[in-house]
Amino acid sequence: xxxxxxxxxxxxxxxxxxxxxxxxxxxxxxxxxxxxxxxxxxxxxxxxxxxxxxxxxxxxxxxxxxxxxxxxxxxxxxxxxxxxxxxxxxxxxxxxxxxxxxxxxxxxxxxxxxxxxxxxxxxxxxxxxxxxxxxxxxxxxxxxxxxxxxxxxxxxxxxxx
Numbered sequence: 001x002x003x004x005x006x007x008x009x010x011x012x013x014x015x016x017x018x019x020x021x022x023x024x025x026x027x028x029x030x031x032x033x034x035x036x037x038x039x040x041x042x043x044x045x046x047x048x049x050x051x052x053x054x055x056x057x058x059x060x061x062x063x064x065x066x067x068x069x070x071x072x073x074x075x076x077x078x079x080x081x082x083x084x085x086x087x088x089x090x091x092x093x094x095x096x097x098x099x100x101x102x103x104x105x106x107x108x109x110x111x112x113x114x115x116x117x118x119x120x121x122x123x124x125x126x127x128x129x130x131x132x133x134x135x136x137x138x139x140x141x142x143x144x145x146x147x148x149x150x151x152x153x154x155x156x157x158x159x160x161x
Contacts, residue, residue, distance in 0.1 A: 023150045026157040030055050047143050050128050052135040062108035067135050074155045084115030084141040113137045115144035
């Protein structure tokens with residue numbers, strides 16, 4: 001329903017309908033540094049992402065600078081942080097907490113998709129050309145605005161190498 005209503009609004013206001021896609025899944029391919037916003041089997045947006053300094057492998061503990069792998073959910077938006085807007089990823093899940101407990105580790109948390117650091121003065125394309133987060137998924141500020149317009153709270157996110 002949401003997608004049809006937005007498409008109708010796009011037609012009425014002569015706005016390209018692609019900007020009002022109904023995203024039902026976010027995929028992150030860590031090995032390619034790409035995030036895909038999916039509507040069914042169709043990619044409606046693709047972004048280059050920056051990850052943590054040790055991106056290969058699943059996040060297992062606080063401070064390992066890895067982005068978790070698996071299926072999670074985008075569970076709430078944070079407007080007040082050290083980054084330009086962000087949406088939280090539901091890491092750690094029960095499996096992550098159980099694994100951490102078994103090995104007496106702190107699984108960490110606070111994993112998000114976010115824009116650039118507040119007060120960043122370097123060009124976004126330069127900043128995004130290398131991995132610089134502590135395990136989050138970073139996109140440009142403009143892309144972050146677009147993502148938050150296209151993705152609803154509760155949307156699943158699949159992260160893989």
